[in-house]
Amino acid sequence: MEPSPKELQEIKSILEQEHGREFTWEEAEKAFRAIQVLAEIALDAASEEIRRENLFEQSPKGFHLDKTGSCVICGNVTSGEDSWYDKHGLKCMACQAAVDKKIIPVSVIKNRENWYSKYDLEDYFNLKGAMLKKYIKQGLLKERIIPGAGKKIHLQLFLIIDNKETLPPKKLLKSRTVKVQHKGEEYYATENWYEFASPATLKKLSKYKIIHCLPETLAQPIETGRFLYKEINPLLGP
Structure with missing residues (x-):
């Protein structure tokens, strides 16, 4: 379905109000296409959910x-x-x-916000491997293990309720999308929370023990790297 001029204007106005910058008509059309795709995905998901609920009744x-x-x-x-x-x-x-x-x-x-996986700890704090094992052994972090086949670990979790003095709410650790220059061209990239945290945020985080471990964890190589994007979804952009 092609967007009407009125629909594009409405999307453009909403994006500009939400992000505090001017959007082009091309960006507005991309946002419209993204909304169409999301609507189709949501419809398929809703249909499958209804089917599952009907099976659940049986x-x-x-x-x-x-x-x-x-x-x-x-x-x-x-x-x-x-x-x-x-x-x-x-x-x-x-x-x-x-x-x-x-x-x-x-x-x-x-609530996925109530716990961290070991991958979350790496993403948020660059905490992994031997250092993670050390913190668990020291009692700084309390883990819960979902066993897999044999002696394998299926999933390693760290509940906030088990680590109230160590792990902060995830809402304080949100990343952001920024524009960067690479080889003379403009790209988009994701910044981790610790790259731009305000003094107010750092003050809130300072009461959690994991924050005082950052000088040690961030001194280790950050292996996840930084992905550069030439284009991003206008609905999610800066």
């Missing part, structure tokens, strides 16, 4: 899902006998067993 205790989906806890793709769908959504059987055995609370499912 099997209120839960059931193995006949289609592929992502576990709401670990994010791994799961289906068939390795999956379980109930009132808390779709889980792989490893994560479902961890809930059943009370290794992790149901709140882990309800």
Whole structure:
């Protein structure tokens, strides 16, 4: 569907009000196309959710899902006998067993902001490997382990409720998108929170023990690198 001039003007005005800068008509049209794609994805997701709810009415205790989906806890793709769908959504059987055995609370499912994975710790604090093991051994961090097959670890979690003095709310650690120059050309990149944190934010974070470990963790090589984007979705841009 082609956007009308009125629709483009409305999108352009909303973007300019939201981001505090002028948007081109080309950017407004890209935003319109992005909204179309998101609407189609949302419609497909809603249809699948209705189908799952209908199946759930027939099997209120839960059931193995006949289609592929992502576990709401670990994010791994799961289906068939390795999956379980109930009132808390779709889980792989490893994560479902961890809930059943009370290794992790149901709140882990309800709010992803309530806990960090080991990958989150690397993203937010550059904390990984031997240093992470050291902090766990010292008692600075308390982990919960979802076991996998054999002696493997399926997922390593760090609940904020278990680490109230160490880990801050994730809302204080938001990244941002910025424009950068690379080889004479303009690109977009993501800045981590610690690259631009205001004094007010740092003051809020200072009461959490992990923040005082940053001189040590950030002294290590940051292996995730920085991705440069020539274009970004106007809905998400700076």
